[in-house]
Amino acid sequence: MTDEGVILLTGFEPFGDSDVNPSIEACRRLDGNTYNGFRVAVEEIPLRFHEIRKTIEGHIKKYDAKAVVCTGQAGGPALTLERVAINIGSARSPYNCGYKPLDEPLREGGPVAYFTKLPFRLLLERLKEAKIPSILSNSAGTYGCNQIFYHLMDYLVREGIDIPAGFIHIPLLPEQALGGRAPSMTLDLSARAMEVVVEAISELL
Numbered sequence: 001m002t003d004e005g006v007i008l009l010t011g012f013e014p015f016g017d018s019d020v021n022p023s024i025e026a027c028r029r030l031d032g033n034t035y036n037g038f039r040v041a042v043e044e045i046p047l048r049f050h051e052i053r054k055t056i057e058g059h060i061k062k063y064d065a066k067a068v069v070c071t072g073q074a075g076g077p078a079l080t081l082e083r084v085a086i087n088i089g090s091a092r093s094p095y096n097c098g099y100k101p102l103d104e105p106l107r108e109g110g111p112v113a114y115f116t117k118l119p120f121r122l123l124l125e126r127l128k129e130a131k132i133p134s135i136l137s138n139s140a141g142t143y144g145c146n147q148i149f150y151h152l153m154d155y156l157v158r159e160g161i162d163i164p165a166g167f168i169h170i171p172l173l174p175e176q177a178l179g180g181r182a183p184s185m186t187l188d189l190s191a192r193a194m195e196v197v198v199e200a201i202s203e204l205l
Contacts, residue, residue, distance in 0.1 A: 078133035116166030
């Protein structure tokens, strides 16, 4: 199945002791919307180490995506645009499948790292104009978020696909931060942030 004019958004399934993940919930708010002639398609990614690569590659093929923004949850105070994906999987907590990689290459013999192909300076400017807290980060960690980011960029390079693509971290929801000191962002604001991102990307396609 191919679908012309699709911007693909992904978010992860819930993990750990939470029954919600703000990344997929924020993206779902945009599912089916059209921006400058491009339709948004949203897919949930399983947080299972050996399934992430084939899942993201399959979705890119399915939609013949013209841009891809993968998202995940993080405990930071702002929407975080990630600059670099590295070829390492190393988890402090197990994936939902129970697997816990330690210093494991995501692709044996693959490049050490990939840079994002999202227009992050433009996105930061647009997010600032929308009064949405946002920052640029140089490390997506070594867990599922970095993993999908690496597999996404690796696949595009190997297939010779030149499209805007990258990864964004979305803050915890307020209900996930109850009883602690972790910062959070409402689902409405996170969804609005993703809308700003998609609007800006669609203008460049």
